[in-house]
Amino acid sequence: MTFFHRHKWLAPWSLLTPGLAWLAVFFVLPLGFLAYQSLQSGIFPSYEFTWEFGNYGDALSDNREQLFRSFRYAAIATLLALAFSYPLAYWIAFRAGRWKNVFLVLVVAPFFVTYLIRTIAWQTILSDDGTVVSVLRTIGLLADDGRLLATSTAVVAGITYNYLPFAILPLYVSLEQIDRRMLEAAEDLYASRRKAFLRVTLPLSLPGIFAATLLTFIPAAGDFINAELLGGPNQAMIGNVIQSKFLALIDYPSAAALSFVLMALIVAAIAVYARIVGSERL
Amino acid sequence: MKALRGRFLDAYATLAIGYMLLPIAVVLLFSFNDPAGRFNYVWQSFTFDNWVDWDAVPGLRDALETSLLIAVLASLTATTLGTLIALALVRHDFRGRAPINFLIFLPMAAPEIVLGASLLTLFLNQSLLDLGFWTIFIAHVMFNISFVVVTVRARLVDFDRHLEEAAADLGATGLETFRLITMPLLWPAILAGALLAFAISVDDFVITYFNSGSEITFPVFVWGQAARGVPPQVNVIGSAVFLAAVGIMLASVIVQTRRRKESTA
Numbered sequence: 001m002t003f004f005h006r007h008k009w010l011a012p013w014s015l016l017t018p019g020l021a022w023l024a025v026f027f028v029l030p031l032g033f034l035a036y037q038s039l040q041s042g043i044f045p046s047y048e049f050t051w052e053f054g055n056y057g058d059a060l061s062d063n064r065e066q067l068f069r070s071f072r073y074a075a076i077a078t079l080l081a082l083a084f085s086y087p088l089a090y091w092i093a094f095r096a097g098r099w100k101n102v103f104l105v106l107v108v109a110p111f112f113v114t115y116l117i118r119t120i121a122w123q124t125i126l127s128d129d130g131t132v133v134s135v136l137r138t139i140g141l142l143a144d145d146g147r148l149l150a151t152s153t154a155v156v157a158g159i160t161y162n163y164l165p166f167a168i169l170p171l172y173v174s175l176e177q178i179d180r181r182m183l184e185a186a187e188d189l190y191a192s193r194r195k196a197f198l199r200v201t202l203p204l205s206l207p208g209i210f211a212a213t214l215l216t217f218i219p220a221a222g223d224f225i226n227a228e229l230l231g232g233p234n235q236a237m238i239g240n241v242i243q244s245k246f247l248a249l250i251d252y253p254s255a256a257a258l259s260f261v262l263m264a265l266i267v268a269a270i271a272v273y274a275r276i277v278g279s280e281r282l
Numbered sequence: 283m284k285a286l287r288g289r290f291l292d293a294y295a296t297l298a299i300g301y302m303l304l305p306i307a308v309v310l311l312f313s314f315n316d317p318a319g320r321f322n323y324v325w326q327s328f329t330f331d332n333w334v335d336w337d338a339v340p341g342l343r344d345a346l347e348t349s350l351l352i353a354v355l356a357s358l359t360a361t362t363l364g365t366l367i368a369l370a371l372v373r374h375d376f377r378g379r380a381p382i383n384f385l386i387f388l389p390m391a392a393p394e395i396v397l398g399a400s401l402l403t404l405f406l407n408q409s410l411l412d413l414g415f416w417t418i419f420i421a422h423v424m425f426n427i428s429f430v431v432v433t434v435r436a437r438l439v440d441f442d443r444h445l446e447e448a449a450a451d452l453g454a455t456g457l458e459t460f461r462l463i464t465m466p467l468l469w470p471a472i473l474a475g476a477l478l479a480f481a482i483s484v485d486d487f488v489i490t491y492f493n494s495g496s497e498i499t500f501p502v503f504v505w506g507q508a509a510r511g512v513p514p515q516v517n518v519i520g521s522a523v524f525l526a527a528v529g530i531m532l533a534s535v536i537v538q539t540r541r542r543k544e545s546t547a
Contacts, residue, residue, distance in 0.1 A: 026421070037403045113483050129324050
């Protein structure tokens with residue numbers, strides 16, 4: 001007989017209701033309003049609901065370039081983040097020994113500095129009068145008037161960096177959970193280290209790779225901060241368009257339609273990806 | 283060959299962690315810079331002035347106070363609501379568990395810009411509440427509930443319910459059991475959820491920016507300065523928060539690691 005058993009009024013639904021109500025009113029309902037707004041037409045401030053499905057077609061055709069660029073940047077950044085994070089997560093899980101928690105703190109530490117300040121630090125590092133640019137110019141990897149800021153490279157590098165912990169942590173968790181006896185068994189059966197990695201470690205870490213991909217790709221596709229601070233007008237992503245339509249141009253219907261287009265494309269990309277990962281595992 | 287491969291991986295890990303810390307080193311370094319103009323991009327000379335006069339930039343202190351106040355209120359509210367949901371999910375069997383799990387997962391998976399934009403359309407289509415402090419608060423509670431649920435639930439799964447039954451067997455009343463057994467055991471999980479919510483709230487820019495109206499939080503303040511040149515005092519705040527957070531985390535981790543060593547020795 002515990003507190004919760006005795007007090008029948010504390011049955012699950014009374015525990016659930018306050019939080020779920022908050023999510024219903026401030027998460028689900030707003031999506032309804034976003035949909036409602038996306039089907040309006042007219043000019044600010046007198047938008048009217050007219051089942052204006054044309055907004056969706058316009059959102060796609062007017063922003064094809066930025067949509068394509070967002071998904072390209074997000075895909076490249078996700079691949080780079082995985083390539084960077086996998087060996088690091090592997091090292092922490094298998095080789096850092098007793099101090100692995102200290103290294104985990106070091107890896108997460110940069111993210112205790114506000115996202116914006118971190119990105120502004122990259123602005124400083126990559127700036128035209130910075131050390132990196134002058135070194136690259138000296139060794140000839142960059143033309144004498146070449147820049148790093150306002151390039152796709154800078155934006156993709158910024159996105160990759162900013163979402164690294166979302167790649168490292170799930171990879172670490174999946175690698176850490178691997179039963180070390182499986183690897184010993186592979187060794188006993190004369191598998192080379194390479195083969196043991198490819199046939200045991202890698203397949204067992206697939207859930208981590210899957211989670212890392214989603215956690216990096218989804219926010220990356222909707223990002224606008226890196227493009228704003230590290231890119232120029234030619235690096236504008238779909239997030240920049242949505243942001244300026246909502247907050248500067250006050251073009252709510254087309255901004256709302258574009259938000260749904262972004263979501264739909266992300267869901268489609270994930271579905272394709274899940275298909276591929278799922279079928280490989282079979 | 284084996285040793286060589288190990289060395290290679292050690293070297294990679296060192297470089298990788300160094301790379302991750304590089305921007306933070308820049309933030310710290312430039313908090314001691316005495317910039318020549320408005321832009322704090324080029325190293326000029328060393329000074330402690332920015333740390334001493336951290337309050338010299340108009341609007342910075344207000345923004346910081348707004349951020350902290352919202353983070354405290356939003357993390358308390360979200361922790362309460364989220365903990366209740368986690369308790370229901372772990373301790374009760376009921377229908378509708380799958381859709382509830384899905385509803386809790388969605389706000390964490392959706393792109394921030396969509397969360398911010400949709401909430402803005404809700405606020406625009408009503409007249410009870412103007413954009414400002416309370417709309418930011420509502421937004422922060424909304425996206426923090428899911429994180430609290432996930433954090434608290436993960437730790438509640440290990441909760442040994444026999445302890446509560448034992449307390450009851452020994453004659454404790456329901457309230458005594460809750461106060462003496464349940465709460466002390468739940469406390470670390472709740473605290474972890476609250477700290478996470480606080481950290482996410484202080485750091486949030488995108489959703490806040492959409493729903494802030496003319497209210498300015500610290501990230502919104504930094505964004506406003508970014509176009510005009512960020513003053514070194516912003517680096518001071520960033521560095522101070524970083525040093526405090528990492529200091530606390532490293533200290534607790536090192537103490538735990540030492541303790542583990544002693545107990546195994």
